[in-house]
Amino acid sequence: MITRRSAVQGLLATPFLIRSVRAQPAPVPVVATFSILADIVKAVGGEHVAVSALVGPDGDAHSYAPTPADARQLAQARLVVVNGLGFEGWIQRLIRSSGTRAKVVTATAGLTPLKAEGGHSHGHSHGHAHSHGASDPHAWQNVANVKTYVANIAAGLGEAEPAHRDAFVAAAGAYVARLAALDAEIRATLAAVPAQQRRILTTHDAFQYYAKAYGVEFVALRGVSSESEPSAREVAAIIRQVRDRKVSAVFMENISDPRAIERIAAETGAKIGGRLYSDALSEATGPAATYLDMMRHNTRQIVGAISQS
Numbered sequence: 558m559i560t561r562r563s564a565v566q567g568l569l570a571t572p573f574l575i576r577s578v579r580a581q582p583a584p585v586p587v588v589a590t591f592s593i594l595a596d597i598v599k600a601v602g603g604e605h606v607a608v609s610a611l612v613g614p615d616g617d618a619h620s621y622a623p624t625p626a627d628a629r630q631l632a633q634a635r636l637v638v639v640n641g642l643g644f645e646g647w648i649q650r651l652i653r654s655s656g657t658r659a660k661v662v663t664a665t666a667g668l669t670p671l672k673a674e675g676g677h678s679h680g681h682s683h684g685h686a687h688s689h690g691a692s693d694p695h696a697w698q699n700v701a702n703v704k705t706y707v708a709n710i711a712a713g714l715g716e717a718e719p720a721h722r723d724a725f726v727a728a729a730g731a732y733v734a735r736l737a738a739l740d741a742e743i744r745a746t747l748a749a750v751p752a753q754q755r756r757i758l759t760t761h762d763a764f765q766y767y768a769k770a771y772g773v774e775f776v777a778l779r780g781v782s783s784e785s786e787p788s789a790r791e792v793a794a795i796i797r798q799v800r801d802r803k804v805s806a807v808f809m810e811n812i813s814d815p816r817a818i819e820r821i822a823a824e825t826g827a828k829i830g831g832r833l834y835s836d837a838l839s840e841a842t843g844p845a846a847t848y849l850d851m852m853r854h855n856t857r858q859i860v861g862a863i864s865q866s
């Protein structure tokens with residue numbers, strides 16, 4: 558029951574509420590091209606930004622087809638954050654057609670990229686291809702590189718909203734400390750596994766930066782489609798490659814047939830690993846809802862598969 562007294566208090570309270578809301582500037586509208594980048598922007602911008610990702614969790618940013626709604630989002634943004642290195646082949650055209658006046662930050666600016674591995678056939682389960690030239694865009698797979706992402710994002714946010722520059726600098730510093738701790742944690746976890754065991758057979762080629770940074774070798778699986786469960790002949794090809802290349806584990810998301818897994822394990826001693834997240838976060842309830850969680854999850858999956866029990 559609403560008493561007369563509380564109703565009066567409610568009326569009195571309202572103008573104060575409005576005034577205190579008005580005193581805070583509205584959050585800066587920021588558009589990031591994909592989920593991992595949006596998460597990093599959130600870590601730096603905190604409550605002062607309203608971030609959206611054009612390509613959301615579990616999405617594929619390489620082969621994304623922008624929509625008119627994306628152009629409208631860009632038009633309203635004060636800052637646009639892109640990965641660069643040819644990752645989002647569609648973004649420049651979208652920025653032009655949106656007419657946005659937002660500042661565009663390239664998160665990888667200043668990084669020395671690795672060269673893309675031969676042919677750019679990019680083996681997510683969709684088997685899409687990079688549309689660009691020589692650089693490998695998956696620089697976030699080395700945690701140390703994300704310090705550059707953070708510095709570029711903090712500078713861009715500071716220009717878009719100078720009133721909160723100090724807050725962005727402070728949040729960036731705190732996040733960089735978490736990155737450094739995670740980087741050390743991944744190094745230590747993998748260093749505990751003997752070097753000759755750190756070899757994985759995979760359909761992914763998004764892990765070059767991870768491989769170089771953390772001392773894991775990703776060997777490309779040949780002649781096996783990553784689109785569906787492997788046939789009996791493909792299972793035989795996997796077994797042959799596991800033996801020839803002396804790998805400890807196979808990461809191929811489409812192997813879920815228990816007979817195939819059993820046969821590979823029985824004939825080679827290799828383990829079949831779980832899902833690795835490369836280019837997108839999971840949904841909020843999944844194991845890779847943030848960038849930090851994603852890197853931790855992948856490392857746990859890898860170490861679990863290559864460690865001999």
Ligand code: ZN
Pocket residue numbers: 619679695763835836
């Ligand atoms: Zn990729």
